[in-house]
């Protein structure tokens with residue numbers, strides 16, 4: 001049997017389609033999300049409805065964003081889902097989550113078994129909407145999940161860790177073996193819960209600057225701060241901020257990146273404009 005075919009549908013690689021088929025895993029994810037009827041849930045990439053169907057039992061309405069036109073059409077004709085669904089046949093990377101939250105009058109609960117080819121940029125897209133999002137549950141490849149939860153000093157700690165942990169509390173929920181999908185991905189997967197902070201622990205004045213500092217620092221991750229960020233911060237400045245110039249990007253905490261971003265905003269406003 002062709003291992004790319006599921007429920008009569010041929011999984012398309014270009015859309016990152018790995019359909020969930022393991023009922024225990026599906027049930028565990030739905031339980032972890034714990035949807036309530038009064039909430040506004042948004043699924044990214046509903047596909048053939050593996051999560052959409054069971055979660056819809058708890059809801060009167062549900063918004064889904066599906067890029068694949070054939071799958072969106074299939075959902076429109078779904079015997080019991082279609083009446084509950086608002087389907088956006090579009091790229092989730094261009095979706096305006098704050099507009100939807102505004103229309104719904106409440107923060108959104110976003111979830112999905114994400115297409116692994118766009119999971120990281122999609123999360124960066126979502127970080128710009130965290131004030132409109134109550135929480136997120138995503139199936140991700142294990143390596144990306146490890147980066148989300150990584151702490152300073154570990155190999156996985158990078159730009160994604162800093163930005164995710166700036167905006168959200170990140171909690172691993174469930175490990176998922178590759179045989180739970182059709183076709184099975186080449187990597188193991190993990191479901192992660194991200195809960196945006198209502199009050200940020202280390203607020204920065206300008207997240208654009210924070211983002212750019214992490215890009216510069218981690219593009220030279222083996223270098224010390226004195227070398228990687230020396231053009232932005234003098235040794236005296238790092239000293240005043242209490243940050244050791246001999247640290248490497250991977251040893252700098254989220255709080256310290258935020259300190260650096262705020263100092264730069266106050267002292268060199270024009271740097272990235």
Ligand code: SAM
Nearest residue numbers: 015018019020045046047050067091092113115
């Ligand atoms: N939720 C289904 C499941 O668990 O079986 C499908 C998950 S599959 C890994 C990813 C889904 O995201 C597919 O349905 C795919 O067509 C859809 N998709 C891919 N790229 C997308 C994008 N940029 N925006 C929205 N949906 C996308």
